[in-house]
Amino acid sequence: MKPTNNIPENYSVDFAANEDIWTDEKADQLNAVVKDIIRKRTPERKIKNEILSIGYKIEEYLKKEIVAENEIKTQETFLNEYLHALNIPFRQFSEAIDTSDSNLKKYLKGQRGFSFELAMKFGHFFHTSPEIWLALGIKNMFIMRKNEANGYDKYDYRKVLKSV
Amino acid sequence: LTATDTPEIIEGCMILQIKANTVLYLSYLEVARQNQKPDKKYDWIAGCLIAFAYKQSLVKADGDYKGMLFIGVSEADEADQRKLMNLYSEKYNAKMYSDTIMAIVDEDGEELIKRYLENE
Numbered sequence: 001m002k003p004t005n006n007i008p009e010n011y012s013v014d015f016a017a018n019e020d021i022w023t024d025e026k027a028d029q030l031n032a033v034v035k036d037i038i039r040k041r042t043p044e045r046k047i048k049n050e051i052l053s054i055g056y057k058i059e060e061y062l063k064k065e066i067v068a069e070n071e072i073k074t075q076e077t078f079l080n081e082y083l084h085a086l087n088i089p090f091r092q093f094s095e096a097i098d099t100s101d102s103n104l105k106k107y108l109k110g111q112r113g114f115s116f117e118l119a120m121k122f123g124h125f126f127h128t129s130p131e132i133w134l135a136l137g138i139k140n141m142f143i144m145r146k147n148e149a150n151g152y153d154k155y156d157y158r159k160v161l162k163s164v
Numbered sequence: 165l166t167a168t169d170t171p172e173i174i175e176g177c178m179i180l181q182i183k184a185n186t187v188l189y190l191s192y193l194e195v196a197r198q199n200q201k202p203d204k205k206y207d208w209i210a211g212c213l214i215a216f217a218y219k220q221s222l223v224k225a226d227g228d229y230k231g232m233l234f235i236g237v238s239e240a241d242e243a244d245q246r247k248l249m250n251l252y253s254e255k256y257n258a259k260m261y262s263d264t265i266m267a268i269v270d271e272d273g274e275e276l277i278k279r280y281l282e283n284e
Contacts, residue, residue, distance in 0.1 A: 026262065027184055030234065033261045034187060037269055038228045045270055049231040052274070053222040060223060 050085035054078060055128050062135055067143050075122075075136050076108040082126050097121040165213055167206070175199055176209035180217050186229045188221035190214070191236045208280055214256050215280035218273035233268045234261075 061073050083093055094101040098121075106112045114137045116130075123130030165176040176199060179192040195209045218233040225232070235258055239245040249266060252258035257272035268276065 026265065029262055030187075030265065031184075033267070034229070034232065037232060037267075041228070041270065045231075046228070048274075049222060049270065053230050056219055056223045 047086065051082070051127060054081045054085065055126070055132075057081075058128070058132050058136065062132060062139060067139075069143060072140050072143055073136075074108070074140060075114060075133055078136070079108065079122070093125075097125060165209060173198075175206055176213055178213045178217060180220060182224060183234070186225065187232055187234055188217065188225055189234045189236065190217045193235075211256065211276065211280040214268070215273075215276040218268050219277055219281065221273070231270045231273060233273060235266045235268070237264055237266060 058078055061067070079093075083090060088096075090104075091101045094104040097104075097118075107114050107118055114134060116134070119130040119133040122128070122133045165178075166172070166174060174196055176193070176195045178190060178194070181189045181191055183189040193210060193213055198205045199207075199209045214233075214235075218231075221233045222230050235252060237245060237249050237252065239248055245264075249258075249260060252266050253260065256268065256276060258266040258268050259272075261267050
């Protein structure tokens with residue numbers, strides 16, 4: 001069946017209300033439809049879907065309130081996903097954003113602070129908001145260093161007010 | 165779907181499934197009574213749910229199956245069925261692929277995300 005926006009006038013359906021309409025027969029029928037959609041999709045569209053997908057995964061990760069240490073996804077994790085989807089080697093990417101691969105690795109491994117400039121370059125290159133690249137670093141830092149939080153209890157404006 | 169300031173009130177709901185381990189399938193969608201005509205409290209409930217479902221197809225599906233949302237349309241009355249399919253087609257860019265199943269694919273879904281989820 002060809003996809004259409006026009007619902008035919010003589011359209012009729014044979015089913016019982018509330019019946020599960022995803023039957024095995026329907027699945028077989030749609031399998032062909034799915035294959036057809038995939039076959040007709042342009043390479044540009046396929047890339048666009050991959051890019052959108054990774055961007056939304058970053059969004060979801062940033063919104064997640066609780067992340068265990070073993071679930072951490074770094075800037076490097078998502079960068080690798082982008083580069084894999086786009087089939088761009090790491091070195092080529094680093095050159096494209098005017099840096100070297102060894103220098104970029106230092107930023108990604110945390111040996112240097114992920115900068116505003118780098119976030120701007122990543123954001124423009126992958127068509128994301130630059131802020132998310134910085135937000136990833138900040139979120140992960142708080143997850144990894146959460147055990148240190150207790151040492152900061154003494155910093156409290158109420159203690160200052162009491163002493164006045 | 166709830167509003168931020170009233171999390172206890174359901175404004176709309178849906179059932180979204182992954183079928184055959186590959187494609188996203190919206191099997192049920194309902195807009196709460198208070199959001200239906202003539203005195204609806206919130207507009208765009210169905211649009212937000214459908215756009216979110218399509219977005220999930222990009223997040224949850226693998227490889228080439230990203231960017232496809234299938235919608236099951238099953239009304240007891242034939243006229244209602246046609247009316248609903250027309251609505252999905254005209255308002256939510258869905259195309260009819262079988263007598264009870266429609267789909268929103270690629271650019272059509274991307275446009276819904278922009279319209280309903282990013283246009284705040």
